[in-house]
Amino acid sequence: MKFRLSIALCILAAFFFGTAFAGPAQQSSPQDARRMPTGDSVVPDTVSQALLERGEKLYVRRCGGCHSLDRNRTGPRHRGVYGRKAGSVADFRYSKALQLLNLIWTAETLDRWLENPAAVARGTSMGFRLGKADERKAVIAYLKSLSDTAERQGKN
Ligand code: HEC
Numbered sequence: 829m830k831f832r833l834s835i836a837l838c839i840l841a842a843f844f845f846g847t848a849f850a851g852p853a854q855q856s857s858p859q860d861a862r863r864m865p866t867g868d869s870v871v872p873d874t875v876s877q878a879l880l881e882r883g884e885k886l887y888v889r890r891c892g893g894c895h896s897l898d899r900n901r902t903g904p905r906h907r908g909v910y911g912r913k914a915g916s917v918a919d920f921r922y923s924k925a926l927q928l929l930n931l932i933w934t935a936e937t938l939d940r941w942l943e944n945p946a947a948v949a950r951g952t953s954m955g956f957r958l959g960k961a962d963e964r965k966a967v968i969a970y971l972k973s974l975s976d977t978a979e980r981q982g983k984n
Contacts, residue, residue, distance in 0.1 A: 869935075869936065870935035870936055870938075870939045870964075870965060870968060871935040871965060871968050871969045871972055875969045875973075879965070879966050879969050880966075880969055880970055880973050882966040883966035883967045883968070883969050883970025883971075883973075884970050886963055886966055886967050886970075887967050887970055887971070890956075890958060890963070890967070891903075891906075891956075891967065894954075894956070897974065900917065900919065900920045903920075903954060904917040904920035904922070905917060905920070906971060906974070907974050907975075908974065908975050909933050909938075909971055909974075909975070910933055910934070910935075910938070910968075910971045910972040910974070910975035911932065911933065911934070911975050912932070912933055912975075913930075913931070913932055913933075914926060914929040914930075914931040914932070914933060914937075914949075915927050915928075915929055922953075923949075923951060923952050923953040924951060925949040925950060925951035925952045925953075926949055926952055926953075928949075929948070929949045931948070935968050935969075935972065938964075938968045938971065939961075939964050939965075939968060942957065942958040942964045942967065942968070943957060943958070943959070943961075943964065944957055945957070
């Protein structure tokens with residue numbers, strides 16, 4: 829009896845593992861190869877809705893004076909900034925410092941940037957700092973979620 833039970837469990841386990849591994853493999857497309865870097869220590873891959881909502885509010889309040897998601901203003905537009913190369917919005921006039929900055933915007937680089945832009949790119953024209961680490965985390969999680977959505981939409 830015990831023996832039969834363990835065989836049944838093995839079959840069940842094999843089934844679950846099989847589907848778990850087969851799932852992503854079937855969906856993989858060429859785009860998966862250039863997935864943006866994840867696993868940052870600043871913002872985990874899965875975040876709560878509450879953090880995203882806080883991030884959005886902070887973004888509007890603290891960044892909205894100079895930035896918007898879809899239009900260049902004093903600063904460049906932000907949709908898709910997470911995972912993008914610094915200084916790469918084609919129709920925005922960046923400072924020399926940003927043009928020369930060879931960096932991809934990840935949670936870690938964004939965190940350093942928002943803490944002190946001039947320390948990342950000396951001579952940048954962004955004269956604004958977000959001093960509180962938890963506020964930076966929320967804003968970055970929000971920006972990241974916008975890039976995630978853009979990536980998903982690109983696949984359909
Ligand atoms: C006082 C205006 C101002 C505020 C407020 C401001 N920024 Fe900026 N931001 C700029 C300017 C100007 C640039 C372009 C910098 C350059 O060219 O040197 C910039 C550039 C950036 C970049 C680089 C984008 C790219 O395409 O490489 C990021 C990221 C960024 N800002 C994020 C933020 C976030 C997030 C906030 C809010 C927490 C914020 N900024 C608040 C003015 C501002």
